[in-house]
Amino acid sequence: MNRVVHPIEQESFRRLRSRLDTSHFPPLTRAVVERVIHSAADLEYASDLVMDEGTLEKAHAALHAGAPVVVDVEMVAAGITRRDTVCRLKDAGAGPGLTRSAHAVRLAYEQVGPGALWVIGCAPTALEELLTLDASPALVIGLPVGFVGAAESKAALRESGLPAVSNVSEKGGSAVAAAALNALLYTPLSHSPSHSASHSEEKQ
Numbered sequence: 001m002n003r004v005v006h007p008i009e010q011e012s013f014r015r016l017r018s019r020l021d022t023s024h025f026p027p028l029t030r031a032v033v034e035r036v037i038h039s040a041a042d043l044e045y046a047s048d049l050v051m052d053e054g055t056l057e058k059a060h061a062a063l064h065a066g067a068p069v070v071v072d073v074e075m076v077a078a079g080i081t082r083r084d085t086v087c088r089l090k091d092a093g094a095g096p097g098l099t100r101s102a103h104a105v106r107l108a109y110e111q112v113g114p115g116a117l118w119v120i121g122c123a124p125t126a127l128e129e130l131l132t133l134d135a136s137p138a139l140v141i142g143l144p145v146g147f148v149g150a151a152e153s154k155a156a157l158r159e160s161g162l163p164a165v166s167n168v169s170e171k172g173g174s175a176v177a178a179a180a181l182n183a184l185l186y187t188p189l190s191h192s193p194s195h196s197a198s199h200s201e202e203k204q
Contacts, residue, residue: 003082003186012038020046028056031183032165039079039179040171048167055163056184059117059139064189067138068116069181070108072101072126076119079178082185085119086112102129109133117141121177124149131160140164141180143172 013034016022020043022030029051036045063069063083070086071077077085088111092104101123114136120127124144130137131153142157142164144150154166165180 009038016043019043022046026053028060028184028187029053031187032056032180035179035183035186036176039175040173042171044169045167045176048169048171049165050158050167051165052163055139056165059163060184060187061189062115062138063117063181063184068112070105070112070116070118071177072104072120072144073122073174075174076121076178079175080119080181080185082182086116098129099123099125101126105129105133109135117181119177119181120144121172121174124153127153127157131156131162137162140166141177142166143177143180145172146170 016034016037020037022034025033032051033046033049036049037043068086069080069083071080072087073089074087077087086108087104088107089100089104091107092100094100094103102125105126106129115138116135117139118130118135118137119141120130121143122145124146127140127142127144128149130140140157140162142154143166144153147170150172151168151170154168157164157166
């Protein structure tokens with residue numbers, strides 16, 4: 001079922017593109033960059049986000065094949081309206097050396113196993129905990145926000161070598177994390193690898 005785009009959203013993206021040239025990005029990268037910027041009205045994300053088109057293609061295929069989507073907080077889940085998500089924060093509890101968010105990640109992994117897409121937009125400790133697990137994720141969207149641990153946890157994600165979308169700065173949040181996932185969700189499967197390949201050929 002095709003998604004119906006509201007005229008206000010169409011105009012918002014038109015204005016975004018009039019202020020920022022995103023045409024040089026490959027298709028899925030461009031989709032993520034634009035939707036994240038749209039969600040935050042922050043053009044700086046164009047240079048702050050870190051991702052790889054090949055990684056996005058694999059994650060996009062996994063997502064459209066039905067891979068589970070895990071979120072760290074309900075605010076992220078609320079932003080992902082076209083897909084059921086797993087959030088175990090209500091079932092989690094803090095303990096010695098373990099935050100509630102970190103415990104929720106453990107519970108979610110026990111539920112979904114390997115191959116899920118993880119969307120973390122709030123708690124750096126959730127991202128840190130995920131990196132300790134052998135989760136074999138299809139993708140980690142690691143965009144937690146904050147002055148304590150956020151930038152460091154995202155740097156650790158990039159250093160881990162896991163397939164990821166992250167950003168360098170301390171900013172982030174539930175809305176932008178959900179937007180990054182939605183960018184992949186809203187892009188039809190038929191619009192991904194072949195379009196990306198043709199884009200690469202054009203640049204050679």
